[in-house]
Amino acid sequence: MKYKVYLTGEQRQQLLDIVRKGSSSARAIRRAHTLLMASEGKTDKTISSTLHISIPTIERTRKQFCTESLETTLKERPRSGKPPKLTSTAEAYLIATTCSNPPSGYGRWTLKMLADRLVSLEVVDAVSESTVFRTLKKNELKPWLKQQWCIPKVSSEFVSKMEDVLDLYAQPIDLGHPLICFDEKLCPLIEDVHHSIPPAPKTQDKPGKKEKIDYEYERNGTCNLFAFFAPYLGWRHIKVTQRRTKVDFAYCMKELVDIHFSNSEVIRLVMDNLNTHTIAALYEVFEPVEARRIAKKLEIHHTPKHGSWLNMVESELSVLVRQCLSRRIPDVETLEKEVSTWECDSEALLQADRNLKKICIDWRFRTEDARNKLSKIYPTHQN
Structure with missing residues (x-):
């Protein structure tokens, strides 16, 4: 054999890393295997049958390693063939056009429109989709893809409310001062006009079938869901109401104070800035003495505008939608029954029994993290 492969310890380790990691190209991995087997004294015939490559390919790999270097052996050489259809200039035009607004009357760029635009600009003579x-x-x-995102307005008000909520989340659990996150969600009531066709398992003669739901449905209006969530105690409650007025909010606060946490001294309540979420709503519904009694047991912390991600009940509502509400529910009575079962059903002991399992949230985003990761939204300090 004219070209014998002898590897240093460093070269062998480099080839073993290429083979084990598998992040290099397929050709580089095959060449690494070839060199390793050749250094171990394996014949070209053995290497060929093991790696399923031709003997001339093995000979070229050995020759290149012995006459040049390991790096050039593993590296791909330039290949002959047709030049690229898009030059670097044409590719830059394509990228710039893609990132620009589409023509009037169109919601987005299509592949055909982009190809036609390059031709009309005389960047290329012709280009395929x-x-x-x-x-x-x-x-x-x-x-063709768009991602919705909420960019908060940089202001001291946003920062102050955000840090207030984050500091509250960092406090230890206190049963006398429980932390409750509160929010609401609109829920449409939709009824099937035709019964669905249940799924069918696969048989010897026929393939399995998915459940079929008719596209036609009947709208029965909407209702509202008030969500209470104690993220560190593993307790949640969903209250179904017809509306979400100040009156409904006031009765929710009374229920929270007098029924769910009647033994607590003060309830630390986190909620958004909806115009109904105020202490004033209590005075519009109850007598002043009663309203003041309820208000004194509430310590309210508002999340900043466009900062709903700070309210942990949003995560719980997301779970509720995925596990319980991702289907057609025809009326309020059915909704109340399904939501109650989702919360806790001691008889069924379902996997989604959130209260029985006391499923909590491990909130790890602290004020220090906000100051580091969200430093751009903090106002510039003025001396």
Whole structure:
């Protein structure tokens, strides 16, 4: 054998890393295997049958390693063939066009529109939609996708309310001063016009079938869900109401104070800035003495505007929607029954019994984290 492979300890370790990690190209991994087996005295025939490559390929790999270097052996050489259909300039035009607003009358750029635009700008003579797609994929651009995002207004008010809520979450559990997160959610009432067809399992003669739900449905209006959540105690309660007025809010606060946490001294309540979420709502519904009695047991902390992610009950409502409400519910009575079962059903002992399992939230985002990760939303300090 004219070209014998001898590896140093460092070269062997480098090849073993390439083989074990598997992050290199397939050709580089095959060449690493070839060199390792050749250094162990394996014949070209054995290497060929093991790696399923030709003997001339093995000979070229050994020759390149012995006459050049390990790096050039593993590296891909330039290949001959047709030049790329899009030059770097044309690719830059395509990326810039994709990131711009679509023409009037269109909601987004399509592959055909992008290809036609490059031709109309005389950047290229012709280009296919598949070439446009491959170029966008290479640059990780997807003009057909949009992501909604809420960018809070930079202000001292946002920061002050955010840090107030975060400091509250960092306090230890105190049964005399329980932490309760409160929010509400609109729930549509939708009834099936036709019964659904249940799923069918696979048989020897027929494949399995999915459940079929008719597209036609009947709207029965909407209702409201008030959500109470004690994230560190593993307790939650969903109250179904027809509306979400100040009157409904006031009775929710009375229920929270007199029924759910009647033995607590003060309830630390986190909620958003909806116009009905005020102490004034208590005075519009109850006598002043009663309103003041309820108000004295509430310590309210408002989340900042566009800062609903700070309210831990949002996570619980998301679970409620996924586990219970992601279907058609025809009326309030059915909704109340289903929500009550989701909360806690001691007879059924379902997996989703949130209260029986006392499922809590491990909130780890602290004020120090906000000052580091969200430093851009903090106002500039003025001396």
